Amino acid sequence: MTATTERPPATRRRYRPGSLEILGVVLLAGIVLRGPLESLFSAPGMRTWSTVFVAVCVQAVPFLVLGVVVSGAIAAYVPASFFRRILPQQAALAVPAAGACGVLLPGCECGSVPIANRLMDRGVRPSAALAFLLSAPAINPVVLVATAVAFSTDHRMAWARLVAGLLTAVVVGWIWERIGRPEWLAPRLKSGADEDARGFATFLTTMRTDFTQAAGFLVLGAAVAATFKVLVPARWMEHVGSSVLLSVALMAVLAFMLALCSEADAFVAASFTTIPMVGKLVFLTVGPAIDVKLAALQAGTFGRRFAIRFAPLTFVVAVVVGSGVGLLFWGLGT
Amino acid sequence: MNKEAQSIVVTLLGGTLVGITASGRYTSYVKPGFGPLILIGGIVLIVIGVLSLVQIVLGARRESEGTTRPATTAEGGAEVEVDAHGHSHRHSRAPWLILVPSLILVLVAPSALGADAVARNAGSQAIAGMEAAPAAATKYDGYAPNDGSGSAEDSSGRRTMSFDPLPTGPDPVITIKDFVLRTLYDADDSVSTTPVTVVGFIAPAGSGYHGGYTIARLAISCCAADANPIRIHVDGDPPFAVNTWVAAVVTGVSGTGGADNDYVPQARVTNVQQVAQPSDPYEH
Structure with a gap:
């Protein structure tokens, strides 16, 4: 493989190292510098950081793979007319319909980003695709069962999570329908060319490009989450006490920074002993909708201009909806 | 990052995932129940990476042989489109980051939390x-x-x-x-x-x-x-x-x-x- 690329360019143009050369140098440097690298990571803090960082990556990759396989299959084998047929034409109805479809994808949040991207390519209106993006990780059966297990003594939590997750997805979708502009999204493939490019080659290419792009940003998000986990001691949240307002703010920020998988966050939420139920629900509503890893993934998939608008919007809506639903279910007291 | 390098990086990550599952080291990072998922994910990545390389090599060979059948050009052309479609994949440096967890896993092999x-x-x-x-x-x-x-x-x-x-x-x-x-x-x-x-x-x-x-x-x-x-x-x-x-x-x-x-x-x-x-x- 190296031989094929070294041949042509060097003779004609000024030499610029290609990706393969850089890759070779990186791998070689890694092997040569293994000793210093090991001693760098032997400091206790770095050791913990590297374990958490690798853990987030290892855990998220299978779900991202599921996402890009589905995304690739849609790009290669599902015609755009299919989605025009099954989704209502009016945005007001298409958004909740797409949100409800989130029940069908048994995975966590990483997988839904490339799928939502592919749905937009296939002519699904962005607001509906985004409603799916937000609802899939929050309300799929695996996540709801995990939530019911974690809160086995208060079955209201799983229901509250279902309501808050779906509501957040639909509200954000509707708002995006009103304010969203196409130019905020990274330019897309022209649909004409896309219609022709079908079959296995497209399937393969879509999976490869979707994965490499999203996974790079996933790694970035994992690094931030691991840094937060290492630098911020768990103890600081113990002093929040039972103030609902303070706990909601704290839980929202924590959900964003910790970037937990939506299948695990219920267990973590259940272990916050001093936090009122409303705060825990906000944690479970914000987490699957938006966190540092997801914001990075979205920036990589949809473009930065999109992410800096969509992430804050989702965060605010999730906090408001989470608090509102929480108050409806549990009231102010607990 | 070009598509050859992308394919290699994806294969490397897949291989790393299969490796840590086979050796049992994955339990230092995730709960044992995730084992099959990681194994399948790793295998799929290897398949994607290897098939992409085959596709690229075959495409290059066809080009150099000058067999420009209409079907081939359509396929090749579409691929370039998808590759370059707006996310400016050619200029993106994000995919390089995929190497980081692979390298850490292979070279440093972080131990379980202590x-x-x-x-x-x-x-x-x-x-x-x-x-x-x-x-x-x-x-x-x-x-x-x-x-x-x-x-x-x-x-x-x-x-x-x-x-x-x-x-x-x-x-x-x-x-x-x-x-x-x-x-x-x-x-x-x-x-x-x-x-x-x-x-x-x-x-x-x-x-x-x-x-x-x-x-x-x-x-x-x-x-x-x-x-x-x-x-x-x-x-x-x-x-x-x-x-x-x-x-x-x-x-x-x-x-x-x-x-x-x-x-x-x-x-x-x-x-x-x-x-x-x-x-x-x-x-x-």
Whole structure:
């Protein structure tokens, strides 16, 4: 493989190292510098950081793979007319319909980003695709069962999570329908060319490009989450006490920074002993909708201009909806 | 990053995932139940990477042979489109980051979380709503214990629950989590009267205790990012260095875990032996 690329360019143009050369140098440097690298990571803090960082990556990759396989299959084998047929034409109805479809994808949040991207390519209106993006990780059966297990003594939590997750997805979708502009999204493939490019080659290419792009940003998000986990001691949240307002703010920020998988966050939420139920629900509503890893993934998939608008919007809506639903279910007291 | 390099990076990551699953090292990062998922994910990535390389090599060969059949050009043209479609993949440097976890996994091979993570994430071990302080009893309504075993309050104001009988046999092995909960909340004080064996690693003494050491383990529900330390305090000099895995025969000292020491109960150790790190270093 190296031989094929070294041949042509060097003779004609000024030499610029290609990706393969850089890759070779990186791998070689890694092997040569293994000793210093090991001693760098032997400091206790770095050791913990590297374990958490690798853990987030290892855990998220299978779900991202599921996402890009589905995304690739849609790009290669599902015609755009299919989605025009099954989704209502009016945005007001298409958004909740797409949100409800989130029940069908048994995975966590990483997988839904490339799928939502592919749905937009296939002519699904962005607001509906985004409603799916937000609802899939929050309300799929695996996540709801995990939530019911974690809160086995208060079955209201799983229901509250279902309501808050779906509501957040639909509200954000509707708002995006009103304010969203196409130019905020990274330019897309022209649909004409896309219609022709079908079959296995497209399937393969879509999976490869979707994965490499999203996974790079996933790694970035994992690094931030691991840094937060290492630098911020768990103890600081113990002093929040039972103030609902303070706990909601704290839980929202924590959900964003910790970037937990939506299948695990219920267990973590259940272990916050001093936090009122409303705060825990906000944690479970914000987490699957938006966190540092997801914001990075979205920036990589949809473009930065999109992410800096969509992430804050989702965060605010999730906090408001989470608090509102929480108050409806549990009231102010607990 | 060009598509050849993309294919290689994807294959490398897939190979790394398959490697850590086959060697069993993956349990240092995620819970054992994730094994099949990671294996399948890794295999799919290898397949994607290898097939992409084959596709690229075949495409290049066809081009150089000059066999420009219409079908081939359509295929090749479409691929360029998708590659360059707006996300400016050619200029993106993000895919390079995929190498970072692969390289760390292969070159550094991070170990399971240990004493450092215990110190960083140490928090109260009380079950929600089961804090022993009787003064707070009026606030318990919304906080049901997560274990659902029910709760009561004994004469001293200590909140208790009922537990299943201990496993039979001499010094039965139980998890540190089970030991801590029984020492704190068991109405029958089962582990205070019957010695049991726990497996964990040595860590420095936690807050609220002076001297002594901790036998600890981390509990995860998904991956190491949600790890939660579980600790038992032991008086006396630590028998081994920090992070050494031990199997210890212990009895709990009832009434020792409280708000001033994060509800870390104390244990008396009658026998402690160094053991190899368990195949699953975490509890769940």
